Amino acid sequence: MNAPPSRRLAGFTLIELMVTVAIAAVLLVVAAPSFVNFQRNSELTSATNSFVAAVNAARGEAMKRGMNAMLVPATGADWSSGWTVFVDQDRSGTLNTGDFTVIQQPALASYFSATGQGTASETPAYIMFDASGYAKTKTAGFGALTMTIARNDLSGAALSEQTRRIVIAKSGRARACKPATDTTCTASADE
Template sequence: MKVSTSSRKTGFTLIELMVTVAIAAVLLVVAVPSFVNFQRNSELTSVANSFVAGVNAARGEAMKRGMNAMLVPATGTNWSSGWTVFVDQDRSGGLNTGDFTVMQQPALPAYFSATGQGTANETPAYILFDAAGYAKTKTAGFGALTMTIARNDLSGTELTNQTRRIVIAKSGRARACKPATDSTCTATAEE
């Protein structure tokens, strides 16, 4: 009986290893931008939903407490800096130390922009709900308005596809929509 001993070693050669690493690098180059795009689109939806939640919280607190409630940007007219929802207990029309803060949203990532129409674009910007839950202006008129949240790292058709708009009707009802697929989702929409 002859026993065969093999002196051949098993494993990968340097060339096989280099080919594997090259294939992995190509896959990463293709996959990473798609993942970043997916992540930012998901964040856009989350920010729009957070804004709708803030609007609904302000409206709900106004009706629950029988007082005006407001949603204001964290700094002046810049909605991208975040926002605060509060009950205007002293009826000053702005956030003061005596007011009840309901919730706060931190600043948005740098690749998002948020702009308002109507009272959300005044100086200072605001969204006001009266005790009946209606969207109002500080001069007691009804105030339908819109808020547009978009990715500022895109342009053209991609930008339109990655834009969300929150429409607040005079009745106080808020809805989020996508202008690329909803013809009623305009910056001047009132319902």
């Protein structure tokens, strides 16, 4: 009688498993910082797009309702705390209970800063559009302005690369740009 051929059991040895886990750990250590950077860059783009959408919503509501519409920081002059778009129905220049709220944006993540120029840097800060869709000041002048959203966890060239600016022309047109690659994307831009 012949003995059955011996069969080797299939599977991993302990050494093979340890080598695989070690390689996975090294890849994770290398990839994790890149993933965090990718995620924060994506959040920067999202915050910029949300701000441009809020500006366009304010302008659209002003023209649709034939009244001033405003975009203001959630708290004082700190745009990083979020923002609110409202139709200024009582023409007070501030958000009151009688005003129609269009959009409320929650605060940005702690690694972002948002700063304004023009009326967006006043106390209290604001962006206002009249019934024709023009960017205006509270003294009835035209008000071109800019907003800058940047990552505050970076410095030098990396910070410049991860900064976005929203330029609002006197006509009310808003555009987002990247100062690192666009020479017309300055804090004092008005077009």
